[in-house]
Amino acid sequence: MRILSDVPTRSAAHGFWLRLLRSPNGIVGLSIVLGLVVCAIFAETLAPHNPSKMGTGGRFLPPGRDFLLGTDEFGRDMLSRILHGSRITLLVGAVAVGISLTTGMLIGMVAAFQRGWVEAVLMRGTDVLFSFTETLIALSFVAVLGPSLQNAVIAVGVAGIPFYARTCYSAALVETSKPYFEASIAAGAGPSRLVFIHLLPNVLPTMIVVATLGVSTAILAAAGLSFLGLGAQPPTSEWGYMLAGSRDYINRAPWLMTIPGLAIAITILGFNLLGDGLRTSLDPVERR
Amino acid sequence: MSGALLSARGLAVTHGAGTRAVPLVHSVSFDLARGQILSIVGESGSGKSMTAKALMGLLPPNVTATGEAFFRGANLLDRGTSPPRGTGIGLIFQEPMTALTPVLTIGMQLTEAMIVHGLADPQEARTRAIQMLDRVGIPNPKQRMRQYPHELSGGMRQRVMIAIMMLLEPDILIADEPTTALDVTVQAQILDLLRDIVRDTDVGLILITHDMGVVAEMADDVMVMQAGRVLEAGSVHQIFSVPKDAYTRALLAAVPSVETVSMNAKPTDNHALLSAKHLSKSFSGGRAFGIAASETKAVDDVSLDILQGETLALVGESGSGKSTLGRILARLTKADRGSVTLGATNLLSLEGAPLRQERRKIQMIFQDPYASLDPRQSIGAAIEEPIKIQTTLSKAARQERVAQLLTRVGLTADMARRFPHEFSGGQRQRVAIARAIAAGPELIIADEPTSALDVSIQAQILELLSDLKSENGLTMLFISHDLAVVRQVSDRVAVMRQGTILELGPTEAVWGAPRHPYTKALIDAAPIPDPSRKRAARSPILDTFKVAPLSEAAPGHWVAL
Numbered sequence: 001m002r003i004l005s006d007v008p009t010r011s012a013a014h015g016f017w018l019r020l021l022r023s024p025n026g027i028v029g030l031s032i033v034l035g036l037v038v039c040a041i042f043a044e045t046l047a048p049h050n051p052s053k054m055g056t057g058g059r060f061l062p063p064g065r066d067f068l069l070g071t072d073e074f075g076r077d078m079l080s081r082i083l084h085g086s087r088i089t090l091l092v093g094a095v096a097v098g099i100s101l102t103t104g105m106l107i108g109m110v111a112a113f114q115r116g117w118v119e120a121v122l123m124r125g126t127d128v129l130f131s132f133t134e135t136l137i138a139l140s141f142v143a144v145l146g147p148s149l150q151n152a153v154i155a156v157g158v159a160g161i162p163f164y165a166r167t168c169y170s171a172a173l174v175e176t177s178k179p180y181f182e183a184s185i186a187a188g189a190g191p192s193r194l195v196f197i198h199l200l201p202n203v204l205p206t207m208i209v210v211a212t213l214g215v216s217t218a219i220l221a222a223a224g225l226s227f228l229g230l231g232a233q234p235p236t237s238e239w240g241y242m243l244a245g246s247r248d249y250i251n252r253a254p255w256l257m258t259i260p261g262l263a264i265a266i267t268i269l270g271f272n273l274l275g276d277g278l279r280t281s282l283d284p285v286e287r288r
Numbered sequence: 289m290s291g292a293l294l295s296a297r298g299l300a301v302t303h304g305a306g307t308r309a310v311p312l313v314h315s316v317s318f319d320l321a322r323g324q325i326l327s328i329v330g331e332s333g334s335g336k337s338m339t340a341k342a343l344m345g346l347l348p349p350n351v352t353a354t355g356e357a358f359f360r361g362a363n364l365l366d367r368g369t370s371p372p373r374g375t376g377i378g379l380i381f382q383e384p385m386t387a388l389t390p391v392l393t394i395g396m397q398l399t400e401a402m403i404v405h406g407l408a409d410p411q412e413a414r415t416r417a418i419q420m421l422d423r424v425g426i427p428n429p430k431q432r433m434r435q436y437p438h439e440l441s442g443g444m445r446q447r448v449m450i451a452i453m454m455l456l457e458p459d460i461l462i463a464d465e466p467t468t469a470l471d472v473t474v475q476a477q478i479l480d481l482l483r484d485i486v487r488d489t490d491v492g493l494i495l496i497t498h499d500m501g502v503v504a505e506m507a508d509d510v511m512v513m514q515a516g517r518v519l520e521a522g523s524v525h526q527i528f529s530v531p532k533d534a535y536t537r538a539l540l541a542a543v544p545s546v547e548t549v550s551m552n553a554k555p556t557d558n559h560a561l562l563s564a565k566h567l568s569k570s571f572s573g574g575r576a577f578g579i580a581a582s583e584t585k586a587v588d589d590v591s592l593d594i595l596q597g598e599t600l601a602l603v604g605e606s607g608s609g610k611s612t613l614g615r616i617l618a619r620l621t622k623a624d625r626g627s628v629t630l631g632a633t634n635l636l637s638l639e640g641a642p643l644r645q646e647r648r649k650i651q652m653i654f655q656d657p658y659a660s661l662d663p664r665q666s667i668g669a670a671i672e673e674p675i676k677i678q679t680t681l682s683k684a685a686r687q688e689r690v691a692q693l694l695t696r697v698g699l700t701a702d703m704a705r706r707f708p709h710e711f712s713g714g715q716r717q718r719v720a721i722a723r724a725i726a727a728g729p730e731l732i733i734a735d736e737p738t739s740a741l742d743v744s745i746q747a748q749i750l751e752l753l754s755d756l757k758s759e760n761g762l763t764m765l766f767i768s769h770d771l772a773v774v775r776q777v778s779d780r781v782a783v784m785r786q787g788t789i790l791e792l793g794p795t796e797a798v799w800g801a802p803r804h805p806y807t808k809a810l811i812d813a814a815p816i817p818d819p820s821r822k823r824a825a826r827s828p829i830l831d832t833f834k835v836a837p838l839s840e841a842a843p844g845h846w847v848a849l
Contacts, residue, residue, distance in 0.1 A: 179654035180662040180670075182620050183723065186652050187674035188644040197673075201664040 019281035026277020032270025040087040047080035051237045060253045070255050072246070078255070081237040082263050088238050089219055089267060092153050096218035099157025101211045104164025109199055111165075112172035113191070123169060126162045134159040138221060142230045149222075149238065152231035156221045160214060164207070171206045175199055205282040212275035216268035223264055239264050292319035293459055293492045294343075298355035299365065301338045301347065301516075312338050313516045315355065320460065320492040325483075327495045327507035327524070331539075331742035335516035336496045340462045343494075344379055345371030359460070375405050378453030382465040384445035388437040394448050395433030402455055420451045424481055443474035447481065454485060461485075462494045467502065471605035472769065476813035479506055498743065500543040501772070501815030504528060512536050524819040542747040544772035546799070546814040560593035561763050562617065562650075562731055567591070567626035569612055586612040587623070588787035594731065599757065599764040601778035601795070603771060603810070609787040614733045614767045618652050619643065630731070648678040651724040655736040657716035661708040667719045668694075668704025674727035693722040697752060714745035718752065725756060732757075735767045750777055771814045775799055780844075783807045789838060793845030803847040 020026040039046065049067075054074040061071040069078035111122040129137065134156075141155035175181060176199065184198055223240025225231035232238030234245075239260040246256035301313035313335040320326050328336045342353035343364055357364040364371060373379070381387040389397060398417035402408045408416060414433070421429035424447040437445055446466060453461060463482065467475035483506060486493050495506055503510055504524065511521040512533065520533040531537045569587040586609045594600050604610040615621040617628055619635055628635045630649060638646055651674070654660040661670055671690045675681060681689065691701035697718040708716055717737065724732055734753065738746035754777060757764055768774050774781060774795070781798050783791040783806065791804040802808045838846040 179656060179660035183652060183654065183660055183720070184662075184673060186618055186620065186647055186650070187723070187727065188647040188677045189673065190641075190644060190677075193677070197665070198662050202662065 016281055020277050023277045023280050025273045026281060029270050029273030029275070029277050032266060033274050036086055036090060036267060036270065039083050040090045043083045043087055047077075047083045049077035049080045051076060051080040051084040052235045053077075060249070062253070063255055069259050070253070072242075072256055073249060073253075078259055081242060082239070082259060084237040085239045085242065085260070085263070086267075088149070088232065088236065089223075089264075092149075092156070092222040093215040093219045093271070096153050096157040096160065096222060097211050097214050099154065100160030100164045100214065100218070101207065103157075104161045104166075105168045105203070105207055107161070107165040108168025108170075109172050109195060109203065111169050112176055113195055113199065122165070126165045126169075129162040130166070134163075134217075134221065135224065138225060139230070142225060147230040147233065149226070149232040149236060152222050152225040155225065156218050159221070160218060164210065164214070167210050168203060168207055171203045172199055175202045209275055209279045209282060212271055212278055216271040216275075219264065219267060219271075293322055293324075294320040294357065294359045296343070296355070296357040299339065299342060299353065299357055300355050301335065301342050301351060301353050303351050305352070311516060312351070313342070316511075316513075316518050318511060318518075318521065320494060322459070322492055323486060323490045325486055325493045325495055325506055325508045326511065327497060327503045327509070328511045328513060329497055329500065329503050329539075330513035331498055331744065333515065334513040336513050337464055338516075339513075340379075340464055340494060340496055343371075344373060344377060344462065345369075346379075374401055374453075374456045374458065375407075376458055377460045377462060378456060378458040380446070380449055380453060380461060380463040380466045382468050384442060384449045384469070385437060387449055388445060390437055393434055393436055394440070398433070398448070398452055398455060401452060405456060407456065416455060417451070420455050421448070424448075424451045424454070424485075425477070426451075441474075442470050443477060446470065446474075446478050450478075450481065450485070454489070457489075458491060460492045460494065462496070464496045465498070466495070468497070468499070472771065473605065473809060473813040475502075476815070479815070482506070499815065500540060500743070500817040501545070504817045504819040504821075505815045507819075512539070528817070528819050538744060540817070542744040543817045544747075544750075544770075544776045545817050546772045546775055546811060547816055547818075558596040558598070561596045561630065562594040563629045564590065564592045564617065565627045565629075567613065567616055567628070568624045569609075569616060569621065570624060585609075585787045587616065590626075590784075590787070590789055592782065592789065592792075594763055594765055595780075597761060597763055598779040599754075599766055599777055601774040601781040602765060602767045602784060603769070603774050603781055604784035605769060605810075607786070608784040610767050610784045611735055613784070614652075614735050614765060617731075617765065618650050618733050619647065620652070645678070648674070648727045649730045651727075651729040651732055653717075653720055653724050653732060653734040653737045655739050657713045657720060657740060658708075660720050661716055663708055666705050666707055667711070670708075670719065671704075671723045671726050674723060678727040689726070690722075693726055694719075696756070697722045698748075713741055714749065717741065717745075717749055721749075721752065721756065725760060725762070728760075729762070731763045731765065733765045733767070736769065737766075738773065739768070739770070746773070753777070771811060783810065788848065789846075790848045791846065792838065793842070793847075797842065797845050803841050803845070804849060 020030065054076055057066055057071060057075065059071060059073055059075045061067050063070040067077050067079065069082065071077055072081070107122050107126065111119040137159040138155040141158055142151055145151035145154065181194070181198055184194060222231055223238070223243065226238050226240030227244040229244065232241040242260040243257060246253070246260070249256050297317045299313065299316040300311065303310045303312055316339055318326065328339060330336045341347050343357055345364065347353060353365045355365055359372065359376060362369050388394070395414070395417060398420070399410065399413035402413040402416065403410060418429045418433065421432055426432050426444060426447055440448065466482070467478050470478060479502065482493065485491065497503060507524045509522065510524050510527045512519045512527065512535070514535050520527065520531065520536050527536060528540065531540060567587050567590045568585070570583045570585050572583050590613060602610045602613065612621060616623045623636060626636070630646070633646060635646060661667065668690050671693055672686050675686050675689055690704055694701050694703060699715060699718055708719070711719065737753070738749050741749060750773065753764070756762065766774065766777055778795045780793065781795045782789050783798070783804065785806055791798060791802065791807045798807060799811065802811055836848045838848050841847045
C-alpha cells in the first residue's frame with residue numbers, strides 16, 4: 001500500500017545557534033555578555049591606568065579626555081576600575097550560580113527520581129528555605145562566615161539553591177513520567193543509566209535557561225551585599241562596592257554612582273536577554 | 289430542501305504571504321443543503337479542520353482564506369463579513385471539557401449565549417435551556433443546570449455542548465471530530481443524537497472526521513481530502529462502493545471493521561507463559577495525613593493466563609483498568625495484592641538487579657510515539673539500550689543488531705544516528721517496536737499502539753507487529769479500545785470494565801456469540817464502515833450490574849454472569 005501522509009516532522013537539529021542568532025533578544029544578549037567576557041579577560045591591557053593607584057590626575061575629575069569616565073574620591077580612574085570590576089562581577093555570577101545550579105539540580109533530580117521519603121525530606125527542606133527571602137539567607141550566611149567577597153559569593157550561591165532545586169524537581173518529575181523513561185525502566189536500566197543517560201540531558205536545557213537568567217540575580221545580590229559592606233572590601237574594584245562608596249558624593253560627582261549602576265544594569269540586561277533567547281531557541285514548542 | 293444553505297466555491301487557505309506562502313487548502317467547493325449531513329474525511333494534515341475554521345472565521349493569525357462561501361447571501365470569507373458564529377453556524381469541538389468554561393455552571397453557559405444574542409430574556413432562556421437539556425438526553429435537567437462541567441461525564445459534556453449550539457437555532461452545525469475523545473458506546477449515543485437533531489430541525493451538518501465507520505453511519509455525502517485537496521466527492525454509497533480515487537481505495541482498505549473475521553484466530557492449547565492471580569490495585573485521590581480521601585479500584589481481583597504464542601487482547605473503555613493491568617504485568621505499576629508468575633518466578637516479589645534481569649522477558653510498546661522515545665537520544669542508541677543492558681555483546685555486534693532491527697521494521701540502517709524529531713509518528717512507532725524486540729523478549733505488552741496514528745499507518749503497524757510476532761515466536765498482550773482492531777489481531781480476547789474481566793474467550797467465539805450484555809453493547813456500538821448496512825437496534829448499556837466470578841460457559845469461554 002502507498003504510504004499515506006506519513007511525513008516526518010521537519011525541524012532543524014543543528015539549528016540551535018541559527019535560532020539563537022535569529023532571535024533579536026538572543027543576539028543582543030549574546031553580544032553584551034561576550035563584550036563583558038572580553039573586558040574581563042583583557043582588563044589589564046584595556047585599562048588605561050592601575051585601578052588601585054590613587055591621585056593619578058586629581059580627585060572628582062568629571063568624565064573627559066584624559067579620564068574617559070572620570071576619577072573617584074581618591075583620584076582613581078573609573079574606567080580602569082569598571083573594567084577590573086567586570087572580572088569580579090563575572091566570577092561572582094558564575095561561581096554563585098554554579099553553587100546554586102549543581103546543588104539544586106542534585107537535590108531536584110534525586111527527589112524526583114527516588115520519590116518516597118527521600119523526596120519528602122528534600123522538598124520539604126527546600127520549602128522551608130524557600131519561605132525566607134534569598135537576601136535574608138545570604139545575610140545570615142555572611143553574618144556567620146564574616147564579610148568578604150568570597151563569603152558573599154558562597155552566601156548568594158546557597159541562597160539560590162531552593163529555587164534551582166524546585167525548578168529542577170518539577171522538570172525532572174515531568175520527564176520521569178514520560179513513556180520513554182518507563183521504556184528504559186522496562187528494558188532493565190539501572191538508576192545511574194536512568195539519571196545520566198535519560199534524565200540529565202532532558203532536564204539540562206531548562207536548567208541552562210534558568211541559570212542564565214539566574215546569573216543576573218546573583219550578580220545583583222552580590223553587588224547588594226557589597227553595597228552593604230558585607231561583600232567586597234576595599235580596595236577591590238567591585239561594582240556594588242563602588243556604588244556604595246559613591247553615595248556620599250551623589251551631588252558633587254553624580255557619575256561616580258551612575259557609571260557602576262549602569263554597568264550593573266547593562267550586564268543584567270545582557271544576561272536576561274541571552275536567557276530569553278536561549279529559552280526560545282531551546283524550547284521545542286517555540287521552534288515550530 | 290430549498291437550494292443550498294451554504295455554497296463554497298474555490299475556498300483556499302494559505303499560511304503566510306508572498307513568496308513564503310504555504311497553501312494549506314486548495315480550492316475546495318461544495319454545497320450544503322438543509323437536513324443534509326456532509327462529511328469531510330481525511331487523515332491528519334489533510335486540511336479538513338482548516339476548511340471548517342475558515343468558514344467560522346477562526347483561522348489562526350497569519351493564515352488567510354480566499355474564495356467564496358455564501359451563507360445567507362454574504363460571503364463568509366470576505367474580510368468585512370462578521371462570522372455568523374452561534375446564531376448562523378454552530379461549532380461542536382472534539383474535546384468537550386476544554387470547550388466548556390470550567391468555572392461557570394452549565395446553566396449559565398446555556399443561557400448566556402441566548403441572552404447575549406438577544407434571543408430571550410433570562411427567565412425564558414432558563415426555560416428553554418432546561419427543555420433543550422431534556423431534548424439532548426440529559427436526565428434531571430433542572431438539577432444539571434446548577435452543575436459544573438467537571439461534574440459531568442465526557443458524553444454528557446458533549447450533549448451540553450450540542451445543547452448550547454442548538455439553543456441559538458443555527459442553520460448549520462459544524463462538528464469537528466465530535467466523538468473522537470469519547471468511548472465507543474458513548475460515541476454511538478452522540479451520533480444518534482446528532483442524526484436525530486438533523487432530522488428534526490433540518491439543520492445542515494458538516495461532520496469532520498477521520499473515522500470511516502462514523503462516515504458510513506452518518507453521512508449523506510462525503511468529501512475525501514488529502515494534503516489540502518479534495519480527491520473525491522460524492523454520495524456516501526458511491527464513495528464506499530465505487531471509490532474512484534486510489535487514495536480513497538487505500539483508505540477504505542486500511543479501515544478495520546468489527547465485522548472482518550480475524551485472520552489468525554486459531555485456538556491454542558499451549559501452556560500459560562504468564563499467569564496472573566488475584567491482582568488488585570487501587571488509586572487513592574487526595575491524601576491527607578496518610579488517610580486516603582477517596583479510593584478507586586483500577587484493577588479488582590483479576591486472574592488471567594497469557595498462553596505461549598498467542599495474542600491476547602484486553603478490551604475496555606476508558607477507566608476500565610486495562611492499562612493499569614498491563615502496567616502491573618510489566619512491573620511499571622506495583623500491585624496491591626496478587627501474583628504474576630512468568631516461568632517459575634513471581635515477578636511481583638523481585639526487586640533490584642534480579643528484577644532488572646527479568647525485565648528482558650517483558651517489553652512494552654506505548655501509545656504515544658512522540659513521548660515514548662527520548663528526544664535527546666539517537667534512535668540507534670534507543671534501540672541499542674536494551675541489548676547493552678541485557679547482553680554482553682560487543683559494541684560492533686550491538687550495532688550490527690541495531691542495523692538488522694532497523695531494516696526489519698522497515699527503516700534503514702543509516703537512520704540510526706538520527707533523532708526522534710526527524711521521524712513521523714508511524715516511523716517512531718516502528719523504532720519503539722524495534723526497541724521492544726531488541727533484547728529478545730518473550731512477551732510484548734502493546735498499550736494502544738496504533739491509537740495515535742492515522743488509519744493507513746495503523747494498518748502497516750499492525751501488519752508489522754503480526755509478522756514480528758510469528759517470526760520471533762512472541763506472545764503479545766494487546767490493549768485496545770478499538771474493537772475492530774482487536775478482532776483483526778487477537779486469538780483470545782478479555783473484556784474489562786470497572787477493574788474486572790467480564791468475558792474471556794476465543795476472539796471469534798466472543799464476537800460470534802457474546803454472552804455478557806456489556807460485550808454485546810460494546811460490539812453493537814462500534815460503527816461499521818459500510819453505509820448500505822442499516823444497523824440493528826443498539827443494545828442498551830447497563831450502568832450497573834452485579835459482579836460475579838468468571839465461570840466457564842463453553843470450553844475456553846468464560847463469562848462473569
